[in-house]
Amino acid sequence: MKNDHDTWIRRIVSMRNAIEHPGGYSGHLKINNIMHINKNILPYFNAPTWQLNSHTESSILPDMATFIENNLGLSEDILVILLEKLPKGDIPLIIYEIPVEERDVNCPIRFKVSLHPDYLMQLEN
Incomplete structure (x- = not known):
């Protein structure tokens, strides 16, 4: 179970640290807000994205959905562990x-x- 949660938790903590301490141990978090693309055609807006250091840029909305889902799974795992220890x-x-x-x-x-x-x-x- 520990390995299941290590990667995404480490990512969230690194992103948080990069915002709180830019250029520190976790580096920099670049956030791209919603932007209007090509004003000559129908309005198009891209989704907001973020990128931690040189990692691949990703869309914030699906990442947040994944973080919520993973947090719920982690909470279930912790509850089961605690109940089994009673x-x-x-x-x-x-x-x-x-x-x-x-x-x-x-x-x-x-x-x-x-x-x-x-x-x-x-x-x-």
Whole structure:
């Protein structure tokens, strides 16, 4: 899980540091606002972009959508880790991840909670 989050978190932190401390350890973040392109034809505006140092310039809107999605995933991961570290009580719960291909596209629930199978067998007896 750590490796899943390292890259995008490092990118956000570097971009933030480049704004707070331009030219420092993280370098410079260049932001291109919405710009009007070619005034001779129908108005066209490009999407805002950003570029950290010599990395490839990218569109801000899809990057922000990705950051939000990744933050939600990280939050889920942290919650699952914390729940798994709780002392086992009278009713042992297990948390399992639903495979991507089995998730409902209208409500893509990632994790489910269930009773431990051993506990279920005890209840049946």
